[in-house]
Amino acid sequence: MKCRILDGVRHFLIYGKRGVLLNVSLFSSKYINIWSILTVGIVLTVIAPNFVILLQFFTEPADQWDHVRQYLLPDLLKNTGLLLFFTGLTTIFIGTSLAWLVTAYDFPGTRFFKWGLILPLAIPPYIGGYTYHGMLNYTGVIQTTLRDTFELDLDQKYFDILNLPGAVFIFTLFLYPYIYTMTQTYLETQSASLIENARLLGKNGTKIYFSVVLPISRAVIIGGTSLVLLEVLNDYGVVQYFGVPTFTTAIFQTWFGMNDLASAIKLSATVMFIIAVLLIGERILRGRKQYSYTTSRVHPLQKKKLTGRKKWSAFFYCLAIFSIGFVIPGLQLVSWMMLTYEKVVTAEFWTLLTNSLIAAISGAAMIMIGALVIANFTRLNKSLPAKALSKMTILGYSIPGAVIAVGISTVFIYIDNVLAALYEQFDMDGTLFLSTSLLILIIAYAIRFLAIGFNAIDAEFDKAGTSFHEASRLLGKGSISTFFKVDLPMVKGAVISGFILSFIEILKELPLTLILRPFNFDTLSTKAYQYASDEQIQEAALPSLLIITLSALAIYFFYYVLKKERS
């Protein structure tokens, strides 16, 4: 084997016996350009914090780790396991059954429920959690009504949801839409011929659901479930409030309670390990099954009209889920807000709002810029390394916020130490300048939600193809000029929708924000959470409602307006 190097170090040819074996043009001038450099830079930023943590999985444990492992870890594993298992089970049941009902049948309100049933997603589980607790506790609306109207004074244990089953209930209620939307879209667009065949072969509704619908939509159900489970792992607000210790709460506890960053890192590494198992499990379960057929010749499923009792049970089932998942907590929050808004809307509240907007807008902007660069690079380079890079950008989305926070803090503290001398030169106070700045929070948002922006743009680039780009290059425009004149206008819609989606996600985000926000920097979500933890549930209503309204508007826009436009 021989190796010939062309053009400095940029271009290798490796010879075998029978001529050139490998032409490594990765480093040729075609590939070393502003796009590849930026892409590698962004991807490294995404990977670095996670990598730092993974490394810790193998290092010598710190002193307190033994204590944590002995007294905390068994409980953490048990709670996390139970939460994941039961939430997975119930969300699959509710998500798929609703999807099947609104897709295959025609009953009162089907058209509304089709997108309305996504709305519970607008309520972040931690807000839903304290709302339900507030409604169910001794002074809450339910018990007060029972006492005052029906003179019923029931045992408190019937109303206590601050426990593990309660947390499962909350997660199920506000996370099932992940499975619902994915399954519903799949069934509506892809399953018609299979289900119609099953009908022709004489199977009835429930039979079809179990023997056809569930098996054929296995891949999407697993995809949706893994999103749900990742959200459960990411959650801090619900489990903290409900007193169910999991890895996220333990990371907070060891880091801030025990001031033991080393153990927090170890715990994070353990979470990453669980996530790796989860994602590999998803791969294996999904097998080679794809989400969709490759043919475009698919026709929508013909809805079957329901009558009589069936009609009304379908209707009430959907209505019940929609009510307890959206309407009831929503109304409760509105009534609390009416009671407290005068007290809550102060000068401080406007700071809160501006803080949230600043964080969400700059975070979303950073995400979209990063996503555009990477998506543009990977689509124009179909090489293996480029593909691997795009896979890595999606990584951040599977990692819980608390874990990302641990990782990025470690990296930033290191950078601060390196720059300490420089800070002194400029007479800046404090040695942890970057680690306590807003920048670290915004970068952390970008790492966590880059996948949202990337997927939006990648899909749009995929539709546009590369010939417009190539035509522009042949007409004498360089890659940068082509990007601004041709590529960017082509994916304008995706940039806007990606921006809105990541904006909403950042607005709702809790664990990352709690850990990484600069001193005295509160956002809508941290304030809502803080009010709730301080037993000022009613005061939490206004910031919560703002978050929910914006999220609900986004859902309305994406699942109703856009889908309608397309069809």
Next chain:
Amino acid sequence: MFVSVENLCFRYRSQEVIHQLCLEIQKGEILSILGSSGSGKSTVLRLLSGLETPNEGSITVAGQTVADDRHFLPPEKRSIGMVFQDYALFPHMTIRKNIEFGLGTWPKKERKPRAEEMLRLVRMEAYKNRYPHELSGGQQQRIALARALAPKPALLLLDEPFSSLDADLQINIRNELHDIIKQTETTTVFVTHDREDAKAIADRIVTMRDGAAHDWDSICMTTERPVEQKEKALQSL
């Protein structure tokens, strides 16, 4: 020779697509590359234009080496015009903007007259303020041709120019295409799978054979070329 391609090799995912291709084209000549699908004929255009990097061999256009072991001139610097199979007219620009797109390096004052001139050439003056989706397939093709010719490229490439047109349109349009290209005296390479198209437009036809892709090594040793130049192909066909 105005365009000369020597021993060009290209692999895609370790599969030999182009093997030791040689081609020579004279100035002003219209050359047609005839081949079935999968024969690698479109790849030849992509290599000529710089959209792909050859693994071996060299390409020279108008005395300038655009690709060999040491050089690789990016597509935007090659002065090569191309009409894409799907035309790739920018959907967010009007017809006139599309044609002016390639005139970025021209003095501002000359851009508009040049665009008008091209519109006259393809007889589409009336449509200059329309958007691409408002035109028929044949009209889009003429605009794509006008856009490619506007910057006065040294070499014009046409990738299956008739594949998206109705059969009855095809005959009219290919004569028209021939006349327009001859009028501008642009050296042209066009690839097609249709023998009739090739005969109608080309001064010279080169046939490209596929097959043997899985056994390229032996072909390499026996020096047989998958592309055989057939001089005076018109008579022999």
